Amino acid sequence: MLKDINLGRYHPGTSFLHRLDPRTKLVFLPVYIVCIFLARTVLTGIAGFLVLLALIALSAVPLRFMLRGLRTPLVVLLIADVLNIILLDDGLRISVWLTLRICEVVLASNLLTLTTRPGEIAAGLEKGLSFLKVFRVPVHDLATMVAVAFRFIPILTQEARDLMDAQTMRGADFRHGSLVRRAKALGPLSVTVFASAFRRADEMALAMDSRLYGFSDAPGNLHPLRYGREDAAAYICILCFLAVMVLMRTGGL
Amino acid sequence: MIGLRGVRFRYPDNPEGNAALSGIDLDIADGAFTAILGAAGSGKSTLAKILDALLIPTAGTVSVDGLVIDSAARPTGELLMKVRSTVGMVFQNPVNQIIGDTVEQDVAYGPSNLGLDHAEIVRRTDAALRTMGLGELRLRNPAHLSGGQMQRLAIAGALAMGTRHIVLDESLSMLDPQGRDEVLANLRRLNREEGLGIIMISHDARDCTGCDRFIVLDKGRIAMEGCPEDLALKKDVLRALGVRTC
Numbered sequence A: 001m002l003k004d005i006n007l008g009r010y011h012p013g014t015s016f017l018h019r020l021d022p023r024t025k026l027v028f029l030p031v032y033i034v035c036i037f038l039a040r041t042v043l044t045g046i047a048g049f050l051v052l053l054a055l056i057a058l059s060a061v062p063l064r065f066m067l068r069g070l071r072t073p074l075v076v077l078l079i080a081d082v083l084n085i086i087l088l089d090d091g092l093r094i095s096v097w098l099t100l101r102i103c104e105v106v107l108a109s110n111l112l113t114l115t116t117r118p119g120e121i122a123a124g125l126e127k128g129l130s131f132l133k134v135f136r137v138p139v140h141d142l143a144t145m146v147a148v149a150f151r152f153i154p155i156l157t158q159e160a161r162d163l164m165d166a167q168t169m170r171g172a173d174f175r176h177g178s179l180v181r182r183a184k185a186l187g188p189l190s191v192t193v194f195a196s197a198f199r200r201a202d203e204m205a206l207a208m209d210s211r212l213y214g215f216s217d218a219p220g221n222l223h224p225l226r227y228g229r230e231d232a233a234a235y236i237c238i239l240c241f242l243a244v245m246v247l248m249r250t251g252g253l
Numbered sequence B: 001m002i003g004l005r006g007v008r009f010r011y012p013d014n015p016e017g018n019a020a021l022s023g024i025d026l027d028i029a030d031g032a033f034t035a036i037l038g039a040a041g042s043g044k045s046t047l048a049k050i051l052d053a054l055l056i057p058t059a060g061t062v063s064v065d066g067l068v069i070d071s072a073a074r075p076t077g078e079l080l081m082k083v084r085s086t087v088g089m090v091f092q093n094p095v096n097q098i099i100g101d102t103v104e105q106d107v108a109y110g111p112s113n114l115g116l117d118h119a120e121i122v123r124r125t126d127a128a129l130r131t132m133g134l135g136e137l138r139l140r141n142p143a144h145l146s147g148g149q150m151q152r153l154a155i156a157g158a159l160a161m162g163t164r165h166i167v168l169d170e171s172l173s174m175l176d177p178q179g180r181d182e183v184l185a186n187l188r189r190l191n192r193e194e195g196l197g198i199i200m201i202s203h204d205a206r207d208c209t210g211c212d213r214f215i216v217l218d219k220g221r222i223a224m225e226g227c228p229e230d231l232a233l234k235k236d237v238l239r240a241l242g243v244r245t246c
Helices: A022-038 A042-059 A063-068 A071-087 A091-115 A118-128 A130-135 A139-169 A179-210 A229-250 B044-051 B077-086 B103-113 B118-131 B147-159 B177-194 B228-233 B235-240
Strands: B002-009 B021-028 B033-038 B059-064 B067-070 B087-090 B165-169 B197-202 B213-218 B221-226
Touching (some): A022 A091, A022 A229, A042 A091, A071 A091, A118 A139, B002 B044, B021 B044, B021 B221, B103 B118, B103 B147, B118 B147, B147 B165, B165 B177, B221 B228, B228 B235
Parallel strands (some): B033 B197, B033 B213
């Protein structure tokens, strides 16, 4: 299951989505999430889904790879769906919408990280939110935290897998038995992974200090962000999508 | 030139226990290849962090190319910046010191934090990558490098900051023999050709082949000093001090 987590993974490529400025993608994600929650009818639901499919095609990330990232959230969603159907009058309809929307949110978020390196996301956040520096918001620190968090996801996932393998060798069973039994088996594992995460974070903080993190008010960048024509086109598409979804919503569609 | 006078250090979370360093007096000449050996807990890593101004001594002074850190006065940000730009550091675990998404971005991390203009960041990054033979790997994800390449990357990151001395804190201990040889060969070349001062911290005397002199720490004090020939002649003494020998 751990290998199914796509969040924080970068899929190298030169597709249209890979080439976009990270700020464009960071603007698109919340706009897209708002749009899919504006959808109330089958027509608007399909519209949101088709936009996502088009983006996946534009990203050149294999669909199989994208869908793999849905496995873990689907397990949680299925539990929620069963509860909705049992407990609510309109449970089936609510479950279908909930599942569709959450899957779209997960896929769109994965699309951002799969086509944007963590450092680019951080640079995009820093530049995009630079106006907050006026209010003394530590934008650079926040952006660095995001980048480091994304960088740690694959490292800790790998570490958890190694630990699971090591414990399986010594008789632990993470694949069989009831949900409670499996959750209990994961308990000691999570403690070890957390301890390792703190140790790694400590070492990385020292390495960053050694390389003068936080000493400059205006740190430079090897590849400064610049908007291109593709970004302008993408912004027009984003605005059009938002406008269509708002109009459909207000028009009762 | 690096000079330590009466350097003591006690970790704040261990006020009653033994001091990590108990009065170190040491001079390290420019361009020297110095080995600092010792068993686990002897104070090697504490000394490494003091040399890079990551820790400030509880007592005594540290002088790095004329920049003086005195335990009596809180160092300014500018002083710390200058010391850390002069003394670079490479840590034990290569994975935990990688910050950039690509090899070139990791090397550029230090120069970027120095607030240099874009052209200078590019120039320093290119030069450091070339020096460490990483030019062809510049767009590679650092996580996909071998251990030896990762440590070369860490050295390149330090070089890009304009360091004159580089401290390697057990940096060879997690490498396979090939990676170890690869990093050592690069360090010797940098020492010989570029005049870069190397301070190799290790528990293993084999990491110090080719050094100009070695120092052995024991319980926070300098227990032994010698020249490379002594490494072979005084194996028993070294072993007694917790140093691994061939």
